[in-house]
Amino acid sequence: MRKTHTRMIVIGVLAGSLTLTGCAGTTVQYGDAGSAKPISTEFGSSDLQQIAESLVDSMTTFPPVVELTGKRRPVLTVDKVKNKTMQHIDTESITDSIRARLIKSGKFRFIDRTTDDQAIEEIKIQQESGLVDKATAVEFGKQSGAEFLLTANFSEIKQKAGGVTDVYYKFTMSLKNLKTGILEWSDEKEIRKIAKKSLFGG
Amino acid sequence: MRTRLALACVMVAVLGISCGCSTTGGLEATGTTAWNDEGARVLAKRVVYNSGSLKGDLEVVDLKSVLAGDLMRAQATLRSRDRDTLSFEYRFEWFDLNGIEIGAGSSSWKPLILIGNETKSIQASAPDPRAREFKLKLREPEQ
Numbered sequence: 001m002r003k004t005h006t007r008m009i010v011i012g013v014l015a016g017s018l019t020l021t022g023c024a025g026t027t028v029q030y031g032d033a034g035s036a037k038p039i040s041t042e043f044g045s046s047d048l049q050q051i052a053e054s055l056v057d058s059m060t061t062f063p064p065v066v067e068l069t070g071k072r073r074p075v076l077t078v079d080k081v082k083n084k085t086m087q088h089i090d091t092e093s094i095t096d097s098i099r100a101r102l103i104k105s106g107k108f109r110f111i112d113r114t115t116d117d118q119a120i121e122e123i124k125i126q127q128e129s130g131l132v133d134k135a136t137a138v139e140f141g142k143q144s145g146a147e148f149l150l151t152a153n154f155s156e157i158k159q160k161a162g163g164v165t166d167v168y169y170k171f172t173m174s175l176k177n178l179k180t181g182i183l184e185w186s187d188e189k190e191i192r193k194i195a196k197k198s199l200f201g202g
Numbered sequence: 203m204r205t206r207l208a209l210a211c212v213m214v215a216v217l218g219i220s221c222g223c224s225t226t227g228g229l230e231a232t233g234t235t236a237w238n239d240e241g242a243r244v245l246a247k248r249v250v251y252n253s254g255s256l257k258g259d260l261e262v263v264d265l266k267s268v269l270a271g272d273l274m275r276a277q278a279t280l281r282s283r284d285r286d287t288l289s290f291e292y293r294f295e296w297f298d299l300n301g302i303e304i305g306a307g308s309s310s311w312k313p314l315i316l317i318g319n320e321t322k323s324i325q326a327s328a329p330d331p332r333a334r335e336f337k338l339k340l341r342e343p344e345q
Contacts (some may be wrong), residue, residue: 036291037344057327061270070271104305105273106330119229144236 020061022189037197041158041167041193051171052097058187059175060105065185069107076102076175077111077146082093085156094171095152111146148184165196206230227252228290228341231278232267235334243269256342259284263321265338272331278338279323282316289316289343294326297335305329 036046059065068074078099081091102108126137150173157168174186211233214300234246235326247265251257263279274296282288296304308329 032311034293034307036311036313045310050312053310053312057325058272059257061275061327063270066271066273098267101329104329162237 025027025192027081032168038193042163043085043087043169047169047191048094048097050191051094052101054189055171055173055187056098056101058106059102059185062185062187065175067106068184073109073147075109075111075144075146076079076148076150077113079149079151081154083136083154086158087156089154091152092152094108094154095150099175099186121170133162140200145178149178150174165195169192169193222239227256228339229253229256229260229262231262231265231338231340232269233268233336233338235274241262246345253342256340259288260340261337267336272326274328274333274335275325275332275338276327276338277323278318279321280314280340281321282313282319283321285318287315287317290316290340292324292340292342295337295339296328296333298332298339299334301335304333311341314340 033045034049038044055059060069081095083089083091086169099110103110123138123140126132127140152171152173154169155173156170158160159166169189169191172188175184176182177184227251234248235243236246238244238318243324245265247327249262249265259282261281262281263281264277265278266279268275270294276294290313292314293311294311295310298304309326314322314324324338326336
């Protein structure tokens with residue numbers, strides 16, 4: 001009788017562990033790239049998208065900028081973002097999104113200095129290798145200069161009290177006229193994220 | 203007795219499933235550019251509620267559109283019908299003259315917080331000058 005009982009327990013434990021093993025594992029699924037669901041108070045994808053959309057909307061509809069882009073597409077360049085937050089953030093990703101949206105608006109053209117080394121190499125080959133027809137070869141010193149510079153500052157203010165973490169982000173962007181030094185446009189996007197630690201549940 | 207027990211199990215299961223999944227239905231407010239007999243630009247408006255609870259919480263007071271140069275700019279005025287603070291998510295989508303979406307999938311959801319009985323305006327501008335129609339999508343936050 002005892003033996004049967006022990007056997008039953010062993011079989012039960014084995015079956016239970018098998019069931020649990022079957023349930024364990026990682027589930028992978030696609031998510032919405034435009035989701036606004038915050039996971040933490042750290043800078044996230046939704047924050048990046050909100051900043052890019054808000055600042056591009058502001059710039060393209062600012063009356064002096066509307067007037068400026070009414071008849072021509074000014075040439076711009078983007079400066080590195082001054083990251084004053086305590087986080088390691090790929091700020092180039094933010095300016096890349098802003099630049100892509102501005103180009104897609106059909107209102108601006110951009111100069112990209114990050115690919116200059118490759119461009120110089122290519123022009124050198126065109127000029128010096130003897131492979132390229134001189135009539136179609138690109139010459140040095142013919143590129144356009146930027147008229148405007150897009151500059152940005154990114155800062156955060158973090159406060160902690162008890163189980164509450166409050167983070168305030170501010171992304172400020174300006175459009176500077178390189179000839180006159182005048183800021184033609186400037187705006188900022190603010191984001192506040194609050195995390196509360198609860199004793200029970202999630 | 204057994205039938206009752208089975209029925210109770212099914213009801214519990216259904217309740218469990220419905221609690222586990224959040225409803226994705228929200229509201230869609232569309233503003234389409236049209237021209238009246240005098241040739242003036244007017245906005246044809248349409249608001250569709252896909253969620254009964256959202257209809258009770260929120261009212262679309264007005265939809266407006268202006269041109270900033272040749273870019274269409276939209277504004278939706280929303281009013282909370284609740285006394286508590288409510289959270290939503292919204293996004294604007296843009297369509298050209300032929301109803302083709304511009305930059306499909308490139309607009310992201312943005313948070314919107316309305317305190318009790320507050321009226322708030324949300325704005326967005328078109329990604330490029332082709333836009334003739336906007337659609338505001340608003341929903342309860344993802345769970």
